[in-house]
Amino acid sequence: MSTLDSKIPQGPLADMWTKHKNEINLVNPANKRNIDVIVVGTGLAGGSAAATLAELGYNVKTFCYQDSPRRAHSIAAQGGINAAKNYQGDGDSVYRLFYDTVKGGDYRAREANVYRLAEVSANIIDQCVAQGVPFAREYGGLLDNRSFGGVLVSRTFYAKGQTGQQLLLGAYSAMNRQINRGKIKSYNRHEMLDLVIVDGKARGIIARNLVTGEIERHSAHAVVIASGGYGNVFFLSTNAMGSNVTASWKIHKKGAYFANPCFTQIHPTCIPVSGEHQSKLTLMSESLRNDGRIWVPKKLEDAKAIREGKLKPTALAEEDRDYYLERRYPSFGNLVPRDVASRAAKERCDAGFGVNATGEAVYLDFSSAIMRYGREKAVTSGIKNPTEDQVRKLGEEVIEAKYGNLFQMYEKIVDENPYKTPMKIYPAVHYTMGGIWVDYNLMTTIPGCYAAGEANFSDHGANRLGASALMQGLADGYFVLPYTIGDYLSKDIRTGEISTDLPEFEEAENHVKAQISKLINNNGTNSVDYYHKKLGKIMWNKCGMARNEQGLKEAIEEISALREDFYKNVRVPGEESGKNSELEKAMRVADFLELGELFAKDALHRNESCGGHFREEYQTEEGEALRDDENFKYVAAWEYKGEPKDAVLHKEELIYENIELKTRSYK
């Protein structure tokens, strides 16, 4: 039944990428000047791809909905970026990074892509340092590393809690250099609303100028979608308010298969929901689990007293605390992968041990780390017999230097001092491993249409390891796509400029205009957020951290009914022209209402538990995920057929030749 060709090169894994690069077609520099490429999204993947393609000589047009490329949501990534540099001499290697990533993804990622990712990871760090990205350093002037979940080495490079910001500003600066040269034209406050296909090839997009409301036609020889993930289908997530699935969904509707939509990462350490007014959730970086210990009270009565405000966590004796990750997973402890940590938190809270008013929070406690660092610091500072207060003060200084901005962020939101009392945290939607299906060259099932970064599905399987999103975004943009796209474009050197007067452009434009005018003239009664919140509740309750057959079937019905109601009763104020944020939201929510249903359908069909996809029917006696390699060792790529419920499944069988399939264990 499958028509998918992943185009994985032949030969041994370690030589594959080099060999492939040697064999693909090149475009000569003079011809590159006659070729246009559109890049949608200017985060780490889009920004780095745009800069590199422009540097190679292509004419690049970038599109982002933000007012500047620098504000893409990659900017919010906190903890770090992985690279197999082995600077710490702790046994890291390309193979080990590859192995950790495949295992971390619960054996649902493609070996060849992951190996290539691990292989180019070291280059990313060299590149970024050359660009002036100010990574954290040791006193000797060399780069510092820390550890992230699911691994036993320190391979994470970081810039305090703002690694994403620094890497994105690096890519943005590389873009700026090309904008200054005239090789990139950046269209900011623009949203892509459709893909234009001419003779079976992606040849342009329809975009809306979000300031004037004008609908514009843009042509190119290839289109790159790097518009990020779709976590906002849950309404509440750590994504930015504007993060959306629209660009990905539009290409899906034009023929790009959507892979593993149900693979979503629920991040274990976020600030818990405080009330109905909440508009987004804030992440507390995974790096905090290097030093923070996660616990809940051992006794139900203590948890109850804490919830009622009668007991302070700091008053609870050590023996009355349940450090449940350390108890269940002694070898990885607090640094188990995200899916495992999230489920463990849910399990404790469901059992009644939650520690805030809603019962949905656990503690992340830094007191042991503060005292440990304080004692170390006292020794190195030559303080003999320090008092406990002195030790604590010194320790707090060390913690502040490492995580200061995160602690400040926490205090501003929660109004509690995390140096003095443990943080309260709970899992929240953070990242989507699923996305547009791509082959080894990052091309979608539409010729000439590529997907990079979080928008594609390729590298993280069913669960992404911490600090690997930044790595993948930059690997795709700086080092993979610029090669592979050349192979495709080498056939376009004689094509010449694509005219935007072609009927295909007109048709796509009319389609977009009709959709906008329908929403504006709907005159319904409910706001866009009303629908988005309802959708989010369905997704969180029935397609969230734990899923079951009945809930998923209900979700499909409910989302479908909600979508129908949306088109009947949504109210979009304002006009088609000019700045209209409600209209922008309405267009995005309309797509989420379709994606949500496909998401549930995918989760329903996958009768196994793996990574972030946990089906209650498929678990071990100890409550761990029960994978079914016999029947589900494949990528589920869905083809659009009019309605989400009619989507057709295509399977890409996953082949593991270099890694032995095992039950994932972090015990």
Place this chain on the structure above:
Amino acid sequence: MNLKLKIWRQKDADSAGKMVDYEISDVSPDMSFLEMLDVLNEDLIAKGDDPVEFDHDCREGICGACSLQINGEPHGPDRGVTTCQLHMRKFKDGDTIYIEPFRAKAFPVVKDLIVDRSSFDRIQQAGGYISVNTSGNTIDANAIPVNKHDADKAFDAATCIGCGACVAACKNASAMLFTSAKVSQFALLPQGQVEATDRVMNMVRQMDLEGFGNCTNTGACEIECPKGISLENIARMNREYLAASLKG
């Protein structure tokens, strides 16, 4: 809490704007300032009015999209935060809150509270980068040791989020803090030395072309900066500029 809001409404760049009064009730102290505006907008939509347009995105203080002059201060009364991180617990029941866009000649209003900050992008395009190709064929990252003290200072300068609060706070609408943060980041790193002369000249030239005012060392920018970017950066840029002019 119940609050009175006085909000700047302006249809587009070419129309005149004015302050409009609104009342909002049952505001929770745990709401962020922007969530309070979300509630107001839901009310307005229900009533058939146009919601208030404002820039926002990450809502965790890092993207730099949100702005707002709140009671005369960029990002409001709290220190070290952006508007999206400002919580209503900083206000009292019965307060009147004035909400305006960032005001500067180089930041024209787009609509209501949204301004056009593309002048900042153009300053960066004039030289805010190191001209190294992104091929990955550079030297090993650890072949360029950097003194930790300098690396940390470069990082501090690099944490600027480009929100424009410094310009909005300045009586001269100067962009010196913004521009100097990028100049400093590279001036402090060995990688930045090669192009140091051209960088500072080009970025300052563009800053002036955009219509930003001059710096008179008042220091309001540093106080209002949500990221604590230091005035030291302005001093460093002036030094770099002087040195570059002499070479020039």
